[in-house]
Amino acid sequence: MADSIEFVPAEYSSRTQPESTAWEILRCDPRGIDTLVAAGLPFEYRSGMRHFDVNDLYNLGMYSGRSNTQPELAFRMLFRFAGRSVDDLLHEKRWDFRVQLECVGCEGVAPWRFEAPDVVRFGGRVAGVVAPRASEGTAGYEATVTTAGARTPLVSAELRRLTRDYLEAGYRWQMIPVAMQADYQLVHALGVTSCIAASLSLAERFRAAGYRAEAKRGWFCGVLGGALDLPHACVEVEDDDGVIKTVDIAKAQLAARLSPNTGDFRELCVGSIYNKVIPSTASGNASFATHECGSRLPVHVRADIRSVR
Ligand SMILES: [Zn+2]
Numbered sequence: 001m002a003d004s005i006e007f008v009p010a011e012y013s014s015r016t017q018p019e020s021t022a023w024e025i026l027r028c029d030p031r032g033i034d035t036l037v038a039a040g041l042p043f044e045y046r047s048g049m050r051h052f053d054v055n056d057l058y059n060l061g062m063y064s065g066r067s068n069t070q071p072e073l074a075f076r077m078l079f080r081f082a083g084r085s086v087d088d089l090l091h092e093k094r095w096d097f098r099v100q101l102e103c104v105g106c107e108g109v110a111p112w113r114f115e116a117p118d119v120v121r122f123g124g125r126v127a128g129v130v131a132p133r134a135s136e137g138t139a140g141y142e143a144t145v146t147t148a149g150a151r152t153p154l155v156s157a158e159l160r161r162l163t164r165d166y167l168e169a170g171y172r173w174q175m176i177p178v179a180m181q182a183d184y185q186l187v188h189a190l191g192v193t194s195c196i197a198a199s200l201s202l203a204e205r206f207r208a209a210g211y212r213a214e215a216k217r218g219w220f221c222g223v224l225g226g227a228l229d230l231p232h233a234c235v236e237v238e239d240d241d242g243v244i245k246t247v248d249i250a251k252a253q254l255a256a257r258l259s260p261n262t263g264d265f266r267e268l269c270v271g272s273i274y275n276k277v278i279p280s281t282a283s284g285n286a287s288f289a290t291h292e293c294g295s296r297l298p299v300h301v302r303a304d305i306r307s308v309r
Helices: 019-026 030-039 054-061 072-079 157-168 186-187 193-208 248-259 261-269
Strands: 016-018 044-046 047-053 093-103 112-114 124-129 138-147 213-220 232-238 244-247 277-283 289-291 300-307
Touching: 016 019, 016 044, 016 054, 019 030, 019 054, 047 054, 047 112, 072 261, 093 112, 093 289, 112 261, 112 300, 124 300, 138 277, 157 193, 157 244, 157 261, 186 193, 193 232, 193 248, 232 248, 232 277, 248 261, 289 300
Parallel strands: none
Antiparallel strands: 016 047, 044 047, 093 138, 093 300, 112 289, 124 138, 213 232, 213 277, 232 244
C-alpha cells in the first residue's frame, strides 16, 4: 500500500502520532508497520518510539483497499449522504456551531480575529453569536447557524469546461496539511490534490479565463464527533448570469471515488449551494483565526458543529 500514495514532504510533515495510533488507524500489527516503514513510510523517533504524520497514516488507510481501516470506514460514513436524494441538501438546516481557539505559543492577553460563518450571502442566517473577547491562551466562538441550499448550476460553458478538465486530470485526493495545501503548485506537481489546494488551483484557472473568482474556506458539517477533521474550501466565481456560484471541486471528486451513485450530488457541487457547508470569511490560503499577542505560532482551531433538530 505504501507505493500508492505520496507521503507528506519533510518540510510540511509533523510526525507526532505514536505507533499505537498507526495500528488503530490502519488496523494492523507492528509487523505491518515494519513493512510500511521498509517501503518508505517516514517516521521520527520520539522518546525511543516511532512516530508518524497523521496524514500519511490516513492516506495509507484510505488507499489500502482493505475496507476495514479507520479512514475507509470514516469516509464511507461521511459520504453516505452523497448517494441519497439531493433534495435533503437543499432545505434549511440549523447548526449549533462552536469553535475553540488555542494560541499554543501565547504571549499574553490580546484580541482575537476569527473568520466567522458567512452564510447570509447564500440565504442563511447567524443568530446568538458569542464572539471571542480579548484573553490569553484560549477563547471560543458560538452561534446558531442556519444554512440553505439552492440549485444554481454554472451556466458558463467555459467555467464548466475548466471544471471538467480539472476533474478529469486524474489528481489523486489525499489528506494534506493545511500549510502545504497553500503551496498548491507543489501539491499538484506530486499528482495529488486536496480541498484547499484544488480550490486555489481552480480559482486561478477561472481568473486566467477572465472571471472573478476566489477560493474560500469554510466548514463541512456532519463530521461525526470530530473523528475526521476535514478542511473545507470551495471556489466562489461570478458566473455569466452575474450570480456568485460555488464550485466544491474536491467534494465532487471524493464523492465520485467513494460511491458510484453520486451523480446528482456531483452536479450540485458544480455551482449550487448545499446545506452541509458553512462558508466563512476566510480566503483559501488564510487561517481561520489569529491572536494579536505577538506569537508567531498558528492558532489551533477546533470546530464542533452539530445539527439542531
Ligand atoms: Zn496568543
